[in-house]
Amino acid sequence: MSKYPLKMPETAFEGKATWKKIPLAGIITEPTGPRYKTGNWRALRPVIDQQKCIKCLLCWVYCPEPSIIRKEDDSVEIDYDFCKGCGICADVCPVKAIEMVREG
Amino acid sequence: MSLIEVRWHGRGGQGVVTASDLLAKAAILEGKYAWHAPMFGPERSGAPVVAFTRVSDEVIEIHSGVYNPDVIVVIDPTQVIEVDWYLEGVKDGGTVVVNAKDLPDKLIKEVQKKHLKLFYVDAYTIALDTFNRAFYNTPMLGALVKATGLVSLESVLKVIEIRFSGNIADKNKIAIRRAYKEVKKYE
Numbered sequence: 001m002s003k004y005p006l007k008m009p010e011t012a013f014e015g016k017a018t019w020k021k022i023p024l025a026g027i028i029t030e031p032t033g034p035r036y037k038t039g040n041w042r043a044l045r046p047v048i049d050q051q052k053c054i055k056c057l058l059c060w061v062y063c064p065e066p067s068i069i070r071k072e073d074d075s076v077e078i079d080y081d082f083c084k085g086c087g088i089c090a091d092v093c094p095v096k097a098i099e100m101v102r103e104g
Numbered sequence: 105m106s107l108i109e110v111r112w113h114g115r116g117g118q119g120v121v122t123a124s125d126l127l128a129k130a131a132i133l134e135g136k137y138a139w140h141a142p143m144f145g146p147e148r149s150g151a152p153v154v155a156f157t158r159v160s161d162e163v164i165e166i167h168s169g170v171y172n173p174d175v176i177v178v179i180d181p182t183q184v185i186e187v188d189w190y191l192e193g194v195k196d197g198g199t200v201v202v203n204a205k206d207l208p209d210k211l212i213k214e215v216q217k218k219h220l221k222l223f224y225v226d227a228y229t230i231a232l233d234t235f236n237r238a239f240y241n242t243p244m245l246g247a248l249v250k251a252t253g254l255v256s257l258e259s260v261l262k263v264i265e266i267r268f269s270g271n272i273a274d275k276n277k278i279a280i281r282r283a284y285k286e287v288k289k290y291e
Contacts, residue, residue: 043232
């Protein structure tokens with residue numbers, strides 16, 4: 001077992017961790033991207049009308065984030081923690097089941 | 105009027121640099137000296153972007169970024185809660201113009217501590233009503249003009265006509281006028 005820490009400490013993301021607490025040689029030991037919630041960049045929020053959805057999964061293919069969560073039965077859900085509101089899903093949806101609405 | 109320094113905070117894609125540029129051009133139209141530059145580095149869509157403008161009656165010989173601004177404009181409504189980030193280095197008695205419906209308590213506390221003048225306008229609604237997209241820059245420029253009187257509304261509208269054309273110019277003018285009217289001072 002290494003004497004160096006193998007997990008990225010939480011404080012590293014607040015700029016408080018020193019080099020002693022960070023894994024050796026700047027190794028990233030776990031995916032750290034999801035810790036930054038980018039969903040607050042959004043100006044317009046996509047809302048899915050599940051009644052209209054035909055489960056074609058085009059939004060799931062096109063979402064650049066990807067913030068479209070595909071479920072067991074191929075129905076989809078939006079991850080608002082990371083959706084930046086680009087509107088591509090609403091644009092590609094063939095049945096217009098996704099609507100971009102204002103925040104708040 | 106001596107040197108006035110403005111710092112703009114927003115996100116890439118909202119027109120932070122354009123707003124700074126328009127303000128500088130409006131000042132030049134009025135026969136003043138102006139200087140403008142964005143902060144280089146994070147200019148991709150969605151990243152926090154900073155731009156600087158200087159306006160003066162005399163020749164401006166300082167070309168660095170603005171560290172102690174007289175005026176701070178927060179274009180992005182989601183950044184209004186990050187008070188420490190955008191109030192850094194503000195001069196005592198300076199002006200802050202934010203894009204917000206409600207003001208966070210922390211901002212009000214800081215404003216009272218540093219004797220700042222605080223103005224707020226709901227540019228989110230104005231931008232989505234007029235452009236149907238998140239262009240908060242020209243509404244916030246209108247709010248800044250009302251809050252500080254740095255340049256006149258007429259010269260800003262004239263610059264809009266030079267920079268944009270047709271439908272886009274008209275929409276920007278509507279947005280600027282509406283923000284100019286709707287901006288409120290916090291007392």
